[in-house]
Amino acid sequence: MxxxxxxxxxxxxxxxxxxxxxxxxxxxxxxxxxxxxxxxxxxxxxxxxxxxxxxxxxxxxxxxxxxxxxxxxxxxxxxxxxxxxxxQADGLVSVAAFHSAAAAFWPHLLRALAAPGSPRLALADEDVAQSGFPPLTRDHDIVLAHRLDHAAPWPRTVSVTPLLHEPLDVALPAGHPLTARASLTPGDVAEEPWITVHDGFPLMATIDAVSAAAGRRLHLAHRINEFAVVAEVVAAGGGIALMPRWTARPHPQVVLRPLTGVHARRHVDALHRPERTARTAVESVLGHLRTAAASISSQNAPPVARRAARA
Amino acid sequence: MxxxxxxxxxxxxxxxxxxxxxxxxxxxxxxxxxxxxxxxxxxxxxxxxxxxxxxxxxxxxxxxxxxxxxxxxxxxxxxxxxxxxxxQADGLVSVAAFHSAAAAFWPHLLRALAAPGSPRLALADEDVAQSGFPPLTRDHDIVLAHRLDHAAPWPRTVSVTPLLHEPLDVALPAGHPLTARASLTPGDVAEEPWITVHDGFPLMATIDAVSAAAGRRLHLAHRINEFAVVAEVVAAGGGIALMPRWTARPHPQVVLRPLTGVHARRHVDALHRPERTARTAVESVLGHLRTAAASISSQNAPPVARRAARA
DNA sequence: GCATCAGTGTAGCTTCCCTTAAGAGTTGGT
DNA sequence: ACCAACTCTTAAGGGAAGCTACACTGATGC
Structure with a gap:
């Protein structure tokens, strides 16, 4: 039968x-x-x-x-x-993100998708090296990833939705002598003790570029991945650091100054397997991420950074 | 897929x-x-x-x-x-029957199967010639049919559950001279005007047997299939008739007398296709029909008929 | 009674699906 | 770091199942 x-x-x-x-x-x-x-x-x-x-x-x-x-x-x-x-319009969409993108994007997403009938979100923070992002697309519909301009591009197996091309500024403690300048060169900052990410993590390549441009080894005093922690350590005088201009929450005792002479920008991209965008719910979340990116790179930019960006 | x-x-x-x-x-x-x-x-x-x-x-x-x-x-x-x-215990069971069997059996069935969980009945009366009964098993689970002893047996394609082997008595109007006798012979009744069923219907063969035993043609005054109508006509003096001893409701102005010298009995059988009894509901109804038959042929037999049967 | 129609068998072919065998990628141990 | 074991995939071949074509039986209607 x-x-x-x-x-x-x-x-x-x-x-x-x-x-x-x-x-x-x-x-x-x-x-x-x-x-x-x-x-x-x-x-x-x-x-x-x-x-x-x-x-x-x-x-x-x-x-x-x-x-x-x-x-x-x-x-x-x-x-x-x-x-x-x-x-399914209200399907479950899983979004993974590294910390600063998570902090910057997720509040936008949650507000935009609060209405019933919107995609339901499953958020997960992931702190991985650059090569660790593409494999995350196995477990998540969308992966917010970042890489530096001159770093290896994402593999062809993942689709990329560019969100931000974000300048990396030098974070100085308030009152530091270098805060007097509108922008800084590698030579200006080569003498300072540095707080950097761990090896293999995206921002490390820019640190190396600064070192090369200044013609000397930098003093890597601390290795901290999390920018909120970095900001606290900078404010406390532990050293200076590279920090993203838009996605890190401003710290009252930390001042950002643009860095010239090296290409200090990072791409913040949404990675996903091509077939996942067949789901309207996933496509919808990607759209909201683009909207959020536009908002983050303009309105949400702190005044200091915005002025510096025009310089 | x-x-x-x-x-x-x-x-x-x-x-x-x-x-x-x-x-x-x-x-x-x-x-x-x-x-x-x-x-x-x-x-x-x-x-x-x-x-x-x-x-x-x-x-x-x-x-x-x-x-x-x-x-x-x-x-x-x-x-x-x-x-x-x-x-399915409470499945729908369709039962067809000729009139006198319907009148005799269906009240028993309806009472016995009134409880919830019993088979549900779909009853239908069918007035057909003997050869018309087997085809009815196409449309009904159980068909109550009758045939005379010496008539052709049921075809092999249908299963037979015997219910009654019912004597056929001579119905006389109350006060008729022949009511004085305990039983009648063909010679006793050959002179009377007869009320018979239509040609082809089961009881006709017995009428022919009476005619043969008496050695003369009977006067067939009326052709009426329905015994209730026959009883009224007999009571009104329209003639005499053969009537089943158990399944016809007694009429106050009609007297039954057994007929000797010819084999005057009919079989009342339940016909069904063999596969239908695979259904427990059908099997259950058949069981209740057997019970009803036992009841009809003993307790329900009118006193006159019962006494006559012993003779 | 013959022509027509509906359904059923049979032969043969196509199609599908499974097995066997070989190959590619991954994992874990020595 | 290589090798062995494991997992899945692919290709080729064989067998079974299903369909078509065609002939046949039984029923219907002029």
Missing amino acids: DERQLRVLRELGELGSVTAAAEALRVTPSAVSQQLRLLQRSVPVPLTVREGRRLVLTPAGQALASAAIGVETALARARRSVDEFVG | DERQLRVLRELGELGSVTAAAEALRVTPSAVSQQLRLLQRSVPVPLTVREGRRLVLTPAGQALASAAIGVETALARARRSVDEFVG
């Missing part, structure tokens, strides 16, 4: 003759007859009776035919289930 | 590897892999992802796999539906 046999039985019941059922199923009457015989073999009571030269269902056959409707319904539902999953 | 492919997908989702799914389905991993590839062809988004050397479901695959559960459930329900139909 399989789906095909049940469909034949149902058509026979509804159309009332083997020939009509055969036409509906686009096969010959012989095929219908053979399928009916096979079905009958698996059932101990007659499903059909001859009525004149027509063949009609017995009550048992009618009982089975109505059960067949359930089978066809379930199959149709299955066939549609993928489309429904793809088109 | 068919049931087999969906089952493979579901097993993969639950067991987490192609090999395990293959073992569960008693096939080789290669077969599973090929089925998955076929299924994937019909869906625009990936259903599976490699995870190390294992293959697991994507969210879309999980959505489809859960829809697959519905398909399997519906198929299982279909496979059971015939058994349920067969075993």
Whole structure:
């Protein structure tokens, strides 16, 4: 008893003759007859009776035919289930992000998607080296990742939605002599003790560029990945650091100054597997991320940074 | 997308590897892999992802796999539906009967099956010639039919449940001279005007036998099939008639006397297609019919008839 | 009674699906 | 760091299942 046999039985019941059922199923009457015989073999009571030269269902056959409707319904539902999953407006969308992007973007997302009928979010912060971002697309629909201009591009296996091209400024403690300048050169900052990310993490390449431009080794006093912690340590006089201009929350005792002479910018991108955007919910979240990026890179930029950006 | 492919997908989702799914389905991993590839062809988004050397479901695959559960459930329900139909205690049982059997048996049936959980009855009276009874089994689960002892037996295509072997008595109007006798011979009744059934109907053969035993043609005054009408006409002096001893309701102005010298009995049988008794509801109704028959042929027999039967 | 129609068997072919065998990628141990 | 074991995939071949074509039986209607 399989789906095909049940469909034949149902058509026979509804159309009332083997020939009509055969036409509906686009096969010959012989095929219908053979399928009916096979079905009958698996059932101990007659499903059909001859009525004149027509063949009609017995009550048992009618009982089975109505059960067949359930089978066809379930199959149709299955066939549609993928489309429904793809088109579900309030589907669950998982978004992974490194810390500063998470802090900057997620509040925007949560506010924009608070309305019922919006995609539901599953957020997860992930602190990984640059090469660690693409694999995260296995477990998350969208991965907010960052890489420096001159670093290796993302592999071809992931799709990229650019969000920000964010300047990296030098973070100085308030009152530091260098705060007097509108912008800083590698030479200006080469003597200072530095607070940097751990090896392999994106911003490290710019630190190396500063070192090269200044022609000397930098003193790497501390290795801290988390910018909120970095800001506190800078404010406390632990050293100076590179900090993103837009995505790090301003610290009252920390001043940002643009760095000239080296290309100090990072890309903040949304990575995702190409097929994930087939889901309207995922596409919707990507759209809101772009909106949030525009907002972050203009209105939300602190006044100091905005003025510096024009310089 | 068919049931087999969906089952493979579901097993993969639950067991987490192609090999395990293959073992569960008693096939080789290669077969599973090929089925998955076929299924994937019909869906625009990936259903599976490699995870190390294992293959697991994507969210879309999980959505489809859960829809697959519905398909399997519906198929299982279909496979059971015939058994349920067969075993349904309160199933609908259609019973056809000729008039006098209907009047005698149906009240018993309706009383016996009034309790909830009993078979539900669909009753229909049918006034047909003897050869018309077997075809009625196409449309009814049980057909109450009658035939005379010496008439042709029922065809082999129908099953027979004997219910009554009922004497046919001579119905006389109260006050008629012949009521003085305890039993009558063909010679006693050959002179009377007769009320008989229409040609082809079961009791006609006994009339012919009476005629033959008496050695003369009977005067067939009226042709009436319905015994209630016959009884009224007999009471009004329209003639005498053969009437069944147990299944005809006694009429106050009609007296029954047994007929000797000819074999005047009829069989009242329940006819049915053999497969119909596979249904417990039908079997149950047949049982109640047997009980009713025992009751009809003893307790319900009118005193006159009972006394006559002993003679 | 013959022509027509409906359904069923049979032969043969196509199609599908499974198995076997080989290959590619991953994991874990020595 | 290589090698062995494991997992999945692909290709080729064989067997089963289903369909078509065609002949046949039984029912219907002029």
